[in-house]
Amino acid sequence: MFTLGDRTFTSRLLTGTGKFSGTKHMLAALQASESELVTLALKRVSLNDPADDLFSPLKAAGFQLLPNTSGACTAEDAILAAHLAREAMGTPWLKLEIHPDPRYLMPDPIETLKAAKALAREGFIVLPYIHADPVLCKRLEDVGCAAVMPLAAPIGSNLGLETREFLRIIIEQAQVPVIVDAGIGAPSHAAAAMELGADAVLVNTAIATAADPVAMATAFKLAVIAGRMAYEAGLPGQHQQAQASSPLTDFLLST
Numbered sequence: 001m002f003t004l005g006d007r008t009f010t011s012r013l014l015t016g017t018g019k020f021s022g023t024k025h026m027l028a029a030l031q032a033s034e035s036e037l038v039t040l041a042l043k044r045v046s047l048n049d050p051a052d053d054l055f056s057p058l059k060a061a062g063f064q065l066l067p068n069t070s071g072a073c074t075a076e077d078a079i080l081a082a083h084l085a086r087e088a089m090g091t092p093w094l095k096l097e098i099h100p101d102p103r104y105l106m107p108d109p110i111e112t113l114k115a116a117k118a119l120a121r122e123g124f125i126v127l128p129y130i131h132a133d134p135v136l137c138k139r140l141e142d143v144g145c146a147a148v149m150p151l152a153a154p155i156g157s158n159l160g161l162e163t164r165e166f167l168r169i170i171i172e173q174a175q176v177p178v179i180v181d182a183g184i185g186a187p188s189h190a191a192a193a194m195e196l197g198a199d200a201v202l203v204n205t206a207i208a209t210a211a212d213p214v215a216m217a218t219a220f221k222l223a224v225i226a227g228r229m230a231y232e233a234g235l236p237g238q239h240q241q242a243q244a245s246s247p248l249t250d251f252l253l254s255t
């Protein structure tokens with residue numbers, strides 16, 4: 001169980017809704033993942049065109065929706081998108097994404113902090129997508145964000161925990177949940193993030209673009225459970241030299 005904002009979740013796997021080959025496949029994969037919190041771009045809420053509308057089927061399937069501001073390039077864009085999303089989807093939950101750079105989709109830290117401060121003050125439950133910057137995470141926490149979402153690697157890159165050392169520092173210092181987001185390309189990456197002590201991970205591309213998204217969603221579900229279980233069990237320390245597994249066998253040498 002983990003608490004985020006005013007809610008408690010059983011699943012520590014958050015999922016995205018982009019890049020699936022169709023709504024039916026998306027719903028089947030999300031159900032297999034047992035994810036409870038699903039992010040959705042405001043642009044995928046289409047009240048006029050049912051073929052392009054992800055909101056209605058996701059809502060009907062009972063997922064809690066986490067609208068995101070993907071497409072916003074400035075704080076002003078993101079604040080407008082947040083208001084529209086709250087109207088359209090009826091929720092104050094928000095994944096705040098501001099990435100003006102189309103090549104790497106790197107989040108803009110200055111605009112993100114500015115928008116986060118304004119939106120948190122308005123009562124939004126703000127989950128900002130950011131680079132794995134420990135100082136920025138503390139600043140976002142200070143302005144009232146409900147969690148921080150540092151990236152593992154660029155969105156859609158599937159590169160895994162490229163920011164591992166910085167994630168470790170963020171997790172050590174955070175007073176709010178840390179959700180590792182973006183670039184998680186394999187269940188082993190998700191397990192590694194959870195073993196590090198992340199509260200949750202968000203995965204989209206690796207599930208949506210798998211040859212079998214339902215099987216991949218199941219693999220991610222199990223990896224997140226295993227990673228968290230290992231973290232709670234207490235991972236052993238690492239050593240540069242061998243440590244004998246059965247030290248008592250020394251008796252052969254001493255007789």
Ligand SMILES: CC(=O)[C@@H](O)[C@H](O)COP(=O)(O)O
Pocket residue numbers: 015016017018039068154155156157158181182183184202203204205206
């Ligand atoms: C849908 C969403 O929010 C993505 O932008 C998110 O960051 C996931 O990234 P991946 O697609 O790399 O899993």
